[in-house]
Amino acid sequence: MERTLAIIKPDAVAAQHVGAILQRIEGAGFEIRAMRLVRLSRADAEGFYAVHRERPFFGSLTAFMSSGPAVALALEAPEAIRKWRELMGATDPAKADAGTIRRDFGGSIEHNATHGSDAPETAAFELAYFFAGVELAGT
Numbered sequence: 001m002e003r004t005l006a007i008i009k010p011d012a013v014a015a016q017h018v019g020a021i022l023q024r025i026e027g028a029g030f031e032i033r034a035m036r037l038v039r040l041s042r043a044d045a046e047g048f049y050a051v052h053r054e055r056p057f058f059g060s061l062t063a064f065m066s067s068g069p070a071v072a073l074a075l076e077a078p079e080a081i082r083k084w085r086e087l088m089g090a091t092d093p094a095k096a097d098a099g100t101i102r103r104d105f106g107g108s109i110e111h112n113a114t115h116g117s118d119a120p121e122t123a124a125f126e127l128a129y130f131f132a133g134v135e136l137a138g139t
């Protein structure tokens with residue numbers, strides 16, 4: 001079993017797509033191990049995306065991620081990291097495969113509905129960023 005951090009981003013929460021996205025998560029066989037509605041401060045978003053701080057879109061991305069409530073989830077499944085990224089689709093919704101979450105709910109390369117960890121090390125960092133050990137223990 002593997003765990004990954006998923007975020008339903010502020011664009012998808014504002015558009016009331018939380019229910020539809022959770023349905024896809026459960027339909028794909030993930031176990032939801034933790035879930036919380038979060039409102040990131042700008043500093044929270046900057047800390048979360050620290051690896052991207054040199055990218056030209058860092059300011060815009062962190063402003064977007066702190067623009068409204070988001071939903072953070074700990075998802076568990078065999079190969080959860082790869083499987084969740086597959087279900088989300090490519091970063092740019094216009095290039096994402098038909099039937100993927102980003103293709104169906106994303107509006108732009110930045111406002112792309114969901115986030116997913118990209119490797120075991122980032123998943124460990126990102127899960128700990130949102131969930132205390134006690135929330136994940138014993139589940």
Ligand code: GDP
Pocket residue numbers: 057060061090091109110111112114115116118
């Ligand atoms: P991901 O792993 O598919 O989320 O993609 P990245 O790690 O490369 O980028 C992190 C997030 O930054 C993406 O999910 C987008 O919200 C945003 N992003 C990525 N590339 C671009 C870009 O070229 N322009 C803008 N404005 N945002 C981007």
